[in-house]
Amino acid sequence: MSREILPNVELMRKCTIITSISVILALCSAPFVKPKSWYLFLETVHYTAGTS
Numbered sequence: 001m002s003r004e005i006l007p008n009v010e011l012m013r014k015c016t017i018i019t020s021i022s023v024i025l026a027l028c029s030a031p032f033v034k035p036k037s038w039y040l041f042l043e044t045v046h047y048t049a050g051t052s
Contacts, residue, residue: 019049 022045026038 015049019045 026041
């Protein structure tokens with residue numbers, strides 16, 4: 001049972017780290033990005049985080 005759970009935990013950690021980095025980069029570049037692109041980017045990140 002624990003063998004099945006462990007890979008999922010590692011996958012969740014990787015996804016969380018990737019999402020965090022994406023958000024930090026997005027926040028840093030937000031002033032230079034058009035609002036429409038910013039919204040589309042957030043939607044993409046949200047969708048990617050939800051599916052993986």
